[in-house]
Amino acid sequence: MSISNHALLLAFAMLFALLAPVRPGLAAAAITPAEWSAYKEKFLDPVGRIVDNANGGISHSEGQGYGLLLSYLAGNRGDFDRIWAFTRTEMMVRDDGLAAWKWDPATKPHIRDTNNATDGDILIAYGLALAGEAWRRPDLKQGATAIAMALAAGSLDTVGDLVLLKPGNAGFGSGDRADGPVVNPSYWVFEALPVMAELAPKGPWDQLAANGKLLLAAAMKIGPSSLPPDWVSLKTKPAVADGFPQEFSYNAVRVPLYLVRAGIRDRGLLAPFAAGMTDDQGRVRVVDIATGETRELLTDTGYRIIPALVSCVLDGKPLADDLRTFQPTDYYPSTLQLLALAYARRHHPECL
């Protein structure tokens, strides 16, 4: 026990030195108390539930993962602990120990579908691992390890010679749907994958990360816009999956944010986002994959900051003033904005 803990500590130390994501000692500065306070006022129910206010007040495992990550970045241990308590007792009730993907205050039981969402599981494990390391909390790291092991055991799929992330453990494989396997490129939380590798070293995490980039590059070639669709069918050559909006939309919009946060600076992957995901006023386009045409424009700061951050890390163009100010709107864009701001503060202060 103590030996493996020690080894894990060492591994983490190396990891932080290599990737330099968020150094534990500086955690308190990444998100300001005022920002966190505004965020939680609007989206954190006192019972520890991150509320998707634009979606009927439900919670997702993804939201709980974001909540853990943000409260960690804000250095708020009390809020972190209550989010974790809710996640554990209410959502991590599956036989395999992963979280059910959706919790609805309006239904009884609150969980109706026991399927999981792998990005939610990854984010939860990632938040726990970071906090466990920074705050020297073996219980958190133990929780993170259990999730990483369960993901490695049941959430990865081998397609051809690629290791891919199933969106959920059930329902997306080649035997499940006519166009399966279906994947979601925005479920690759790239910055978390090296941490998963430390937690569950037997899992093929490095390959998963590498293949995620390959998948993304291929998905960006499906349509004329060079933007990936939210959901991709890999039955034959990559194509837009059936039954989902055939768009670059709310899911894929966070892909460049994840790339940047993970320290990836591959222009081939990032430049098309900087160039193609906005209109001339910096609003984020929801794009029809087949035609490349704009279907909708997203004006929320939390969306607009993403291409701006990409431009800044690639070309040194600072963020506009309004993007630096946090005013909570809806759960999802507000979350993305804090993740972007926290990253810029820590790694690219010149952007601010």
Add this chain to the structure above:
Amino acid sequence: MKPTVFIAAGTALLGAVVLHQGGYFSSPVTLPPVTLPNVAQPAGTQARQDGYPKPIAVADRDDLPAKADAAPAATAAESTVPASSQKVDETALRYFASKGDTKRLNAEIARLKALYPDWTPPENPLAVRKEGDPQLDQMWKLYSDGKLPELRKAIADRQTAQAGWQPPADLMQRLAVAEAREQLVNASNLKQYDAVIRVGSTNPSLLTCGDVDVLWRVAEAFASTKREDRAKDAYLYILNNCKKPEERYATVQKALPLLSRQNLDLLLATEQKTPDGKGEFAALRGDIARQSVANADADAKLVIPAADIAMVEQLAKDGGLASDSLLLGWYYVRRDNPQAAETWFRKARDKENTAKASQGLALALINENRPAEAEDILYQWRNTDDDTRKVYLASIANLLAVTPPPPIKPEVLQRMVQEVYANKDAASAQQLGWYADSLNQPQTASQWFKLALDWKPDDEPSAYGLALTRWKIGDKAGVKEIQTAWAGRSERIPTVGERSIETAALGKRRTRAAAPDDTSEDQPVRRRPAAQEEASQGEVESPRVARSGRGQPVPRGCSTTLDPSSLLPVVALSRGWCLMQVNRPVEAAAAFEVALRGGSGKTRADAAYGQSLAYLRAGLTDRAAISASQAPMDSDRAVEIRTALLETQANTAFDQGRYNETILALDERSRIAPERTGLMVLRGYAYLKLRRFADAEQIFRAAAATGNHDALRGLNDLNAARHPSAQ
């Protein structure tokens, strides 16, 4: 290795349960023995009233083979340090005293005394002064109120603000146990049984008479994961240790559907006398017999005590519950005793004419070779669900196969034809072929055989029938075509044309009708000798051609066939409805089309609605969807059509193996209309096909709770899929 969980009653430390590691809390420090989970329970847990229970430990022996802490009593003995050397934690005591909660205070004193024999309680416990830690008081209050995440936050906040502050170990233990309980209950509600057992086995202090509900849930988890002996042990633990009469009674009730009769008898052996001298489980005996018969209904090979059947028969006679008669009907029909089954289904049906009672009765009648009665009884229920439809179609196939052909009323024949067509039922289409053939209508017969073959391309008897009837009408090229297609796959098809019709027909194999379920699987369809004159029976309707009406009585205003295009839109509309009444949807759709094209306003809207219904009934879903979009409908009608479309879509997707789409369609449907039990079963099978076993089980169990036999069968199929080697 599958964990086996060990349940033992420890006696070393009265009332004390030792917790080594509570839930996820994993301090490497060995914690002192502490706490009973009966003091200051969070909201939602049951307060214990009868004396301290002996502790029960569920420990995972396989996972922890050599660790002493798998046995709590031993751990307690080892880790209990002499009391004098320990500081007794009086936090809870002070809290209860300050609140004036005498009952909990006394319980806490008793608990501390049991733990620390040398400890002397304060002389006047109510006078114990608070030591002035309002923040800690607030934490105990959060705990008492069941606000566990808020308590976690309060603790972490204080630790942040006050470096070095540690919460009382007692509080942390209780918090961990209470959280484990929440997690266990949530997992149990979602039938995540492995998770239930995992949480239970790592939190032995959850498992006491103080919270029988948790014990029930653990027992259910064992029973549902093929560990019935462990389930039995858990139930027996309750009956041997826990005193509350209502909990004891409920324990046997809970065990009833989950344990074998043999294990159930072990539970019943613990029965105690009530003050009035009766056995405490007396009122349950009837339910036990019912469950026994229900088990036998689901498993035709299961042998149950005759006394159980006798008791249910007595209950059915005394109480007259339709459900009891149904239990008996299904019991007998699955044991090849259709006469007895008929009697009980009739009793059930007299009480309450339902689809299920009618379906059972029809099955019994089919098995008694009385398919005409079966058809007549089930016609009104034919669209209730897939299973009823299958039995209905089986009644048709069997009726058509009766030798010699019985007289069938034209309207009956017509409605059967419509159903065969709408359901694309190859078996009945084949029988219609033979039936037409026997009435010397080889042209019609060959069309039916052709249709049967379209619906079931590998159906050799239909191919044979088609070859034979083509030969009869002199279509030599047609015969050749079949013979080429079936070369090497049939012995008799190549012989068509070599012998006389009669001998060729006599060479036909006996064929079988579609089996509605396992009980009628072996029901032979009797074939009549080939060409038999039955002029009195009129004409068999050919499948694709509009019926001529020749030889038919004229019961209604639309019984004749005419080209509707000559009609005024309003007349065409009413003709459409009339044709729907007599179940001729294809013709009705044509009539509605005229009304739709020529009409306007309400006529047009009604026609669109009617045509969607007509196409739906004819099984032409795509066209129904188009019709529905032709004119605006009011919301009730729109919902009705949309519901039916989604239902058909779900069924079609299932038949074609697209199970995710089945679920998507059902999800969408359930947003606008409640899910009927039959569709729940469909959903269950879709999950089953997707190998989402837990979801399948959840839905099958929910449907089975309504007494649905398909759902019970679903559960069996689920077990078979989960444990293929056991089959």
